[in-house]
Amino acid sequence: MRVETKLFLYLFVFFIPVVLIYGFWSKWEEPIGVTALILTALLFALSGFYLYMTGKKLPLRPEDNAAGEIEDAEGNYGYFVASSWTPLWLAGSAAVMFAGLAIGWWLFIIGAVFAIVAVCLWVFESFSGEYSI
Known part of the structure; x- marks a missing residue:
């Protein structure tokens, strides 16, 4: 540190x-x-x-x-999904939500619904248990 x-x-x-x-x-x-x-x-x-x-x-x-050498820090850094379109959908719904703040609450609510769906998809994207999507 x-x-x-x-x-x-x-x-x-x-x-x-x-x-x-x-x-x-x-x-x-x-x-x-x-x-x-x-x-x-x-x-x-x-x-x-x-x-x-x-x-x-x-x-x-x-x-x-x-x-130190590069090999000193090698190891498992965790599991990351190789390719995912879900962050793109989440960013798009966030853009719609921000536009809804300027245009109207009806657009914000539509963006919020898409954002909730995108977050749920992103959370369960690599889940392979009983509740997998």
């Missing part, structure tokens, strides 16, 4: 001068932007601290070894 820890802590260090630059640029008259940037910096600090403390308790991963 060293890479992730460094990433978050570097972003924390980056946002500290950004807060000062933004504050001086806006003459400290716009408090929302300064507050948002301070909270962003603190969020990166909190995430980096958490990853640092968690990384101390765990053994080194193959990604953390500078002399």
Whole structure:
């Protein structure tokens, strides 16, 4: 977790001068932007601290070894469906739902029905048990 820890802590260090630059640029008259940037910096600090403390308790991963080989991280990453059209149908129904927000609720409801069907198909796509589709 060293890479992730460094990433978050570097972003924390980056946002500290950004807060000062933004504050001086806006003459400290716009408090929302300064507050948002301070909270962003603190969020990166909190995430980096958490990853640092968690990384101390765990053994080194193959990604953390500078002399590591590709074979060190090989293994089973899970089962993934080779090809599926279901995400396309889900994205299309989401597009219809978003268009329904601008056009009318009747179109949103039609898109929601298609989205529910697409999510059910996607969930049970690789299921081969009693309730398979």
